Amino acid sequence: LNSNTKMDPILDSIKLVLEDARSFTNASFAGMDAASVCLITFGATVLLCSIINFLCDPEYTLLERMRTSFFKFVKSLPPVKKQIQAKKRESVVEVKKAFEAGHSSSKHPVFKELPKKSMTPAEVMAVAADYKAASVNWTNGSVSGTVYHGGEELTDLNAKVYKEFAWTNPLHPEVFNDVRRMEAEVVSMTCQLFNGDEEACGCTTSGGTESILMACLAYRNLAFDKGIRYPQMIVSTTAHAAFDKAAHYLRIRIVHVPSKPDGRVDVAAMRSAINKNTCMLVGSTPSYSHGIIDPIGEIAKLGLKYGVPVHVDACLGGFLLPFMEQAGFPLEPVDFRVPGVTSISCDTHKYAFAPKGSSVLLYRNAEYRKQQFFSYTGWCGGFYASPTMPGSRPGAVIAACWATLLHFGVEGYVDATKKIVGTARKIKAGVQQIEGVKLMGDPQMSVIGIGSDHFSAYRLADALKEKGWSLNMLQKPASFHICCTYVHTQPGVAERLIEDIHESAAALLKDPTAKDVGMGAIYGTAQKIPDPTIVDDIAMGFLDVCLSV
Template structure:
């Protein structure tokens, strides 16, 4: 045996003696690199529509393989946080840091009014943010405020004391489910759920429930989930909180979830996949039916993020718009998140998480029996919750009704079409994909779209900056139904301004445009962020 090994070594040394030592060193490294990048290269060849995204992923993967690069990236992230924390005093000079010696009593209302007067004038100028139409002093705003004040002292944690809140929450959940598939014949049991503080908590609970459901059903103890690149960052938060491995997959050429690419990441540890209706960046509905088929094929969960679309898409479909399937009528869907505080026109801090059946939902609950305080059962992240918000959401849905939501949807869908068409007519701009709803993302191959966004900011418009590709979007609400012409006029003028003098905006706004700004400058915004970080430490 020893002789055979010696002969093999001699043969190998003779065969390799013709090669340079450097080549022998680089060959295994190149092979390792190719093996690491193979999934990305395969995706690039198989899906030419997502070439930019795949190429970016390949470049980033190569860079991260270089010794020291990953550490450098993490150090740079740390520098940003350190800079914010080191500059904290600049944002807190006039903040109240101790209790007043004598309480202000009712005089505090004047202080509240004064501080509120310094907020940005948001009416009709912000992307999303405020979804209710009209003024804060009348109409729907007043109704919600009154409903909240009536139940501001209540807490859903104590249902035996506040049965009214228990009923309101149950009815909000049932009414929401009724527009998202419970009226239809859906297999798997009765649709159920809970109210939450917002879309992030709804998503967090859906991920937690899916993780524990898959552990009980399939014994998965090293959970993984797969999401499109366009899925909300709440999934990253959920993955970090719940110790779940997260895979982000590039979208296809239409900015939709790439189902074939997602399938390649499915393995024995996969607990769930995700679709959005629509996705926050581009306002485009993912192919939920295809994702549902994939979930059924591999016996895993499918969560649909309807935080934006839950109170628009069902009514848009009734109005005749070509809306693809997106709710529990798709058999593979196991959970849905939908925000009442967006197009449901409810108070901020109200959302709903829904499940196809009680078997999945029961994994959302936390029950504690071992501590000395007795049995503790909680369905949500928070223990105590503001009952006033539950009452406000119920009041909003009951006051608007189906006819009201149809009317609101018609208005915002019409203004969405108007603004889409207007953007396409501005030389140098293009709309990304084919928006299904009220979010319109647009970019440019001729001007720096972020500089355009800067100039728009100087005119009081608050839009969202996007990446991959560089673009900005506007999320249209009832506040925008009367400002379409103003928006398009300003946008066209801002594009021309950047085209004519692009160097004037290298590090922010040129003085001529910044002089009439209606929003805090970047330094002020940074100070506010710094102060907020410090105040919450």
């Protein structure tokens, strides 16, 4: 009784407000016909819904959409649009000139259409040799990453295996049971290396990007099954761009959290970013940019606490990690020994030395893997099912990967890890002794990131380019890296790089404020442009040139 008595004044106030609203509405529409009232009501409802959708968009924050709309408007202004198009054309012309200069000495015309007459194998190989002559010489160890072994014996083995399985296709396992078995064995061997139990499973893919894409697809679909309409993944700012690509393709919201000064992801920031829509957490082992290993154990604890899958991106370090301890470089566990880790991507075409187009994606159990599978049994062409993005796949690449794993074995990979990581440690120690340059964090594996607090790191990279090095430029912050491979373990390569860095840094310290030139100027300018889509347009222009003759 007392409770009802207390509520009476509140109810009376609500009734008065509703009555006033009714009176105001009636007065506002007085004299209008029914059709007008309906149209105004409909228009007001549509407007209100539009405002709510704009303010509460689940995929992009209000600030992100306001920023996008603003820059879209600015770029549409005739003077700005004209200037952007002119800069894009200028960049395209420069890239095209560089490509044309690369094959200016070619003895053969550009093939814009099929030749009128058939060519003999000898004639085709002559043209191929002519094209190859224009490529950069990577065999002397002057190129960062790119080629991870390249030995003659391994090349011959891969060529022989490829020839035997050139026409195979895993899409038809009933025909090519040999390749089916090889793929299953590649996955099994890799699962064992990452300490998976009897439930661990996986698949092969065409590369790290597809492995990451499929993991993101699995966790997005798992989120859909849980009733999450707008899934989001949480990654470090140092995570590979393939996660942004997956987010773009799969309509997953991607949240980038900062890394600490040492380059490792800020786990506290990751924890703060988790919400009801979070479908996956990501850690890198190591990161592409500076070779830093994220605290996988701490990330996995977050995953267990909040019930979120954790993906370990070991695409780069995958076939170094399992052998680091035996090679004399022990690390904290980052594989399935860590509770909470649910998937791992590992490129076999990097430090497993398999041919390009080969990667492995592992899951803790088949329930996760099932989420990436596709099956359509209602097709008039029969039942259709595929484990990854493509339908047909090159069985020869799988066969060559399988052959490479057998060829090296544990013994071979331990030896390779000793040489590669040993070379990286030698470069790391040498760089630490050079005045004017600094390491980016504390790299433990094969990638050494280099920057400077005294002059532009891009100027140093350009100076090294003049000395014949092809290194990877990085941004945010300005830096570059050397990704050590088996090619760099040749005698004298590490010493030559250290000496060239020392000489170039000493010269730059004499004029530390000089402006960037070449690619350094492009990267420096790109970081100052507030709208990244402008740089995207230029990058897409580069792709247009790459795909034109």
